[in-house]
Each structure stands twice: as C-alpha cells, then as structure tokens.
C-alpha cells in the first residue's frame with residue numbers, strides 16, 4: 001500500500017478508537033496495522049489508503065472489513081488458570097454467597113469479557129466442576145465474549161497449545177484434556193458448558209442481548225483503553241450486573257481509578273468489586 005503516512009495512521013486510529021475504544025499508538029502499532037492494510041489492499045485491489053479507508057467507512061455494510069482490521073490489531077495473550085487466585089475467590093467465596101441468596105430456580109450467570117481464545121471462561125468452568133459446590137443444585141451459565149471473531153472460533157474448537165495449558169496442575173489437566181494432533185483438546189462436556197460469541201463491549205445493541213450477570217470477569221482488556229473508554233465500559237458493566245453483583249479485574253487494573261460506583265472488597269487480601 002502506498003502513502004500510509006503518519007497522518008493516515010492518525011485518521012485510522014481515530015476511527016478505530018471511536019468504534020472499539022482501542023487507542024492505537026504510532027510507535028507500538030504502526031508496523032502491525034501497515035502490514036494488515038497492505039495485504040487487505042492487495043486482496044481488494046485498492047491502490048491507496050484513501051480507497052481503503054473509504055471502503056472501510058462507507059462500503060463495509062456487514063462490518064467484515066472492520067472485523068478483519070480488529071482481528072489484526074487485538075492482543076489476545078491468555079492462558080489457563082492465569083491469575084488463579086481470582087478463580088479461587090469465585091468458587092470459595094462469591095458462588096457460595098450468591099447461591100445462598102439467590103432464588104433457587106434462577107441460574108447464576110457469569111460473563112468473561114474478554115474471553116480471548118477461551119482459556120478464561122474454560123478455567124472458570126473447570127474450577128466450578130472441580131469444587132462441585134453449587135452445580136448440582138442450580139444452573140450456572142458461563143458466557144464468553146470478545147471483539148475478535150478469530151479468537152472466538154478458536155475458543156470453540158477447544159484445541160490448546162502446551163503454553164496455554166502450562167499452569168494447570170497435572171492431575172486436573174488429565175481429567176479434562178486429551179492429546180490430539182500435537183494439541184491439548186478440552187473435553188466436549190466442558191466445551192459445551194460455555195456460550196461464546198463475538199461482541200464489542202462498546203456495541204450497546206450486542207451488549208443488551210447478553211442480558212444480566214451476577215459476576216463479570218474483565219481482565220486485561222481495560223489496559224488497552226484510554227480513560228474515557230474505560231469509564232464507558234465500567235458503566236456498561238455496572239448496568240449489566242444484577243444488584244450486588246461482582247466484578248473482577250486484572251491485577252494491573254483498579255476500578256476505583258476508573259469510576260467510584262463499585263465497592264472494593266477483599267478476599268485473602270485480593271481485590272474485587274461489588275455493585
């Protein structure tokens with residue numbers, strides 16, 4: 001692609017920011033975005049940035065081109081049992097408490113936003129099954145969402161690299177995985193226990209369709225947003241939570257630096273937040 005200048009990068013960044021909340025930085029993202037644009041422009045036979053950008057804004061009726069761009073930009077790093085203390089908070093503290101208070105016939109709903117390639121929602125499921133505290137008495141629904149459609153497809157396939165499973169204790173791993181074609185395949189019962197869908201946390205319509213949750217895991221996404229976007233997403237999560245619902249963030253993310261509507265709580269000295 002000719003003429004993908006600093007100015008063009010700024011234009012594209014502004015557009016991406018408005019639609020996804022992701023703040024692109026020239027030094028960090030230029031090479032990656034440039035590479036993607038070169039290959040898309042070639043595929044679509046568009047000879048310059050102006051044509052690509054016009055196509056992205058005005059001719060992308062089904063949103064596929066924007067999806068392609070997002071899939072190239074997102075950082076999807078994740079692994080099973082990452083920041084495991086939070087799954088411990090979930091099974092030892094939050095689930096028993098919600099179970100004791102919530103009407104018996106209502107499901108407990110947990111959202112993983114963003115789920116990336118699925119390791120987070122599947123870790124939640126494994127912890128729940130392993131602890132076997134509430135599952136026999138009521139339904140627990142686990143929903144995973146991510147803006148990147150490729151990672152959602154990968155999550156559904158349930159095939160994981162050795163790196164992705166490295167933090168799972170061996171005896172737990174042996175119960176839920178089998179080796180297949182050089183990958184570690186999660187068993188189908190667990191795969192079917194999770195609902196996964198592509199969803200942008202800034203897209204109000206997509207978010208509304210997900211319904212309300214008792215617990216939200218939102219780890220290692222807010223760090224990619226600027227202050228205004230973080231606030232917007234934090235308030236979206238606030239609205240998505242049932243009253244007294246809980247939210248857990250990544251270890252470098254602090255809700256009280258974003259909005260003050262949640263109450264900070266601690267379990268074993270680890271922070272989480274309550275509506």
Ligand SMILES: C[S@@+](CC[C@H](N)C(=O)[O-])C[C@H]1O[C@@H](n2cnc3c(N)ncnc32)[C@H](O)[C@@H]1O
Pocket residue numbers: 020021022074075076077078079082113114115116117120145146147148151199200201202218219220221224250
């Ligand atoms: C680093 S991963 C975090 C995965 C997992 N929560 C964890 O902590 O291991 C960040 C994910 O955020 C997703 N993401 C970025 N912006 C998003 C948005 N606006 N809506 C939904 N997901 C988004 C990316 O696609 C990426 O998969």
